[in-house]
Amino acid sequence: MKSFSKMVYPYVVWAAVMIVVPMLMLVLYAFTVKGNSVLTFQFTFDNFIRFFSDPVFPGVLWRSLKLAVITTLICIAVGYPTAYAMAKLKPNSQAVAVLLITLPMWINMLVRTYAWRGILSFGSFSGEFKVYVGMVYNFLPFMILQIYTSLSKIDPSLITAAHDLGADNTQTFRRVILPLSLPGVVSGITLVFLPAVSSFFIPKLLGGGQYVLIGNLIEDYFISTGDWNFGSAISLIMAVIILISMYVTRRLDRYTAQEDE
Amino acid sequence: MEQKTKLHEKLVLLLVMLFFYLPIIYVVIFSFNSSKSLSSFTGFSLQWYEKMFANRTIMESIWYTVSCAVIATVVSTIVGTVTAIGLSKSNKALREAINQVNNLPMLNPDIVTAIGFMLFFTSLRIKTGFTTMVLAHIAFCIPYVILSVMPKLRTLDPNLAEAALDLGCTPLQALVKVIIPQIMPGIISGALIAFSMSFDDFVISLFTTGPGVNNISIYVYANVKRVNPTINALSAIIVYVITIVLILVNVVPLIRERKMKKNEN
Numbered sequence: 001m002k003s004f005s006k007m008v009y010p011y012v013v014w015a016a017v018m019i020v021v022p023m024l025m026l027v028l029y030a031f032t033v034k035g036n037s038v039l040t041f042q043f044t045f046d047n048f049i050r051f052f053s054d055p056v057f058p059g060v061l062w063r064s065l066k067l068a069v070i071t072t073l074i075c076i077a078v079g080y081p082t083a084y085a086m087a088k089l090k091p092n093s094q095a096v097a098v099l100l101i102t103l104p105m106w107i108n109m110l111v112r113t114y115a116w117r118g119i120l121s122f123g124s125f126s127g128e129f130k131v132y133v134g135m136v137y138n139f140l141p142f143m144i145l146q147i148y149t150s151l152s153k154i155d156p157s158l159i160t161a162a163h164d165l166g167a168d169n170t171q172t173f174r175r176v177i178l179p180l181s182l183p184g185v186v187s188g189i190t191l192v193f194l195p196a197v198s199s200f201f202i203p204k205l206l207g208g209g210q211y212v213l214i215g216n217l218i219e220d221y222f223i224s225t226g227d228w229n230f231g232s233a234i235s236l237i238m239a240v241i242i243l244i245s246m247y248v249t250r251r252l253d254r255y256t257a258q259e260d261e
Numbered sequence: 262m263e264q265k266t267k268l269h270e271k272l273v274l275l276l277v278m279l280f281f282y283l284p285i286i287y288v289v290i291f292s293f294n295s296s297k298s299l300s301s302f303t304g305f306s307l308q309w310y311e312k313m314f315a316n317r318t319i320m321e322s323i324w325y326t327v328s329c330a331v332i333a334t335v336v337s338t339i340v341g342t343v344t345a346i347g348l349s350k351s352n353k354a355l356r357e358a359i360n361q362v363n364n365l366p367m368l369n370p371d372i373v374t375a376i377g378f379m380l381f382f383t384s385l386r387i388k389t390g391f392t393t394m395v396l397a398h399i400a401f402c403i404p405y406v407i408l409s410v411m412p413k414l415r416t417l418d419p420n421l422a423e424a425a426l427d428l429g430c431t432p433l434q435a436l437v438k439v440i441i442p443q444i445m446p447g448i449i450s451g452a453l454i455a456f457s458m459s460f461d462d463f464v465i466s467l468f469t470t471g472p473g474v475n476n477i478s479i480y481v482y483a484n485v486k487r488v489n490p491t492i493n494a495l496s497a498i499i500v501y502v503i504t505i506v507l508i509l510v511n512v513v514p515l516i517r518e519r520k521m522k523k524n525e526n
């Protein structure tokens with residue numbers, strides 16, 4: 001039986017080469033000078049200094065964060081009532097509703113976003129509005145499904161008990177249902193906020209080229225400009241911000257979990 | 262949490278569903294449009310479908326998408342399953358280390374993972390193209406397969422494999438005849454996740470592919486500048502295929518169940 005443990009070795013090598021090495025290269029590029037040969041590294045912080053000393057780049061970063069935060073808030077505002085209504089359906093209808101929400105997710109994200117271009121060409125909407133529609137459209141299903149899962153786990157007898165003890169509907173919602181569904185909201189936030197920060201094809205497809213986000217910057221520096229060192233530095237800055245926000249949400253998750261006890 | 266659904270709650274559900282299905286309905290309708298317009302329907306025609314099937318770049322992009330997804334699914338499912346079985350028997354430190362490394366592509370934004378691959382391939386002077394794209398897909402799919410197989414292995418009774426060995430099985434036979442059949446649901450769901458991740462991927466493909474090799478996502482992305490209703494036809498075909506597959510997956514088990522019940526009676 002112990003001999004089975006040898007089956008891991010090929011993947012250890014693969015993961016070292018295909019996952020660890022590429023990440024180390026990204027870090028290496030971010031801290032080196034452009035046009036550097038592999039043999040003579042010249043370490044520098046210039047790429048990072050350049051990012052923060054030019055007002056344009058922090059502005060783009062700020063815009064991406066703002067877009068991700070507002071998208072997440074809209075997803076909660078729309079997703080919560082939807083998940084709530086779903087959880088109140090009959091069990092069979094609930095299964096159908098989950099299927100109906102997952103079905104569009106099987107269709108390629110770009111293809112669905114492209115369709116919005118046509119629909120939104122009916123009126124005269126601003127580029128920013130179109131980007132928000134695209135973002136909410138792509139990320140809302142994740143939020144609904146996460147909140148729905150935590151709502152459907154709530155034991156109905158808890159609600160009956162609250163009513164028996166004299167709580168009205170609003171009180172039952174505020175003191176029983178809402179606290180028990182918060183873990184779903186928190187995991188929904190991770191699934192919406194993190195990909196929203198780095199998204200770059202939604203603004204490109206719907207924003208009409210005017211709406212530049214941090215993901216678009218990275219793409220430009222790698223594909224058009226060819227300044228890979230600066231592009232790597234921007235990616236690293238974004239990865240660190242995402243790591244920090246993930247850490248904060250996890251803390252938040254633990255905090256809400258403690259409140260449950 | 263079952264209670265009576267109120268009218269305004271049904272309305273919320275209806276509006277959200279409408280929001281989700283609007284683009285899909287739009288794409289299907291406008292794929293039959295007789296003019297190039299994206300906002301007015303001028304009459305029925307199949308010209309965009311004809312143009313789509315005549316367009317070599319689109320046909321190639323479909324071929325690249327499907328073949329890349331199939332190769333990535335088969336390889337990542339096999340490697341992921343083998344690795345997961347190995348991990349279940351190895352020491353805790355190695356298991357933790359592999360988990361942490363696997364977390365990198367799963368938690369990092371796609372674009373960061375994609376750039377890592379791109380820097381890696383070009384620094385090694387590997388020409389980017391179909392092969393590099395498939396390699397990258399395999400690399401980001403394996404962690405998901407491991408993640409979906411591991412829980413099944415954890416609930417597996419270790420005595421079963423021991424018993425098979427005591428009864429004269431070689432380790433390979435014990436693996437194929439005892440362990441694999443029991444973790445099959447995990448392997449299948451891992452394969453499904455891998456296939457849909459690879460089939461839908463855009464960001465990682467964009468950075469790891471080479472000139473002339475596009476998948477469907479990259480084709481759509483590269484052609485959004487111009488008004489191009491053939492994309493509507495392409496999207497509509499994806500909608501048809503996925504709808505048929507999902508109906509089959511959900512309805513066939515129901516019919517089989519009914520037949521079984523009938524036979525029992």
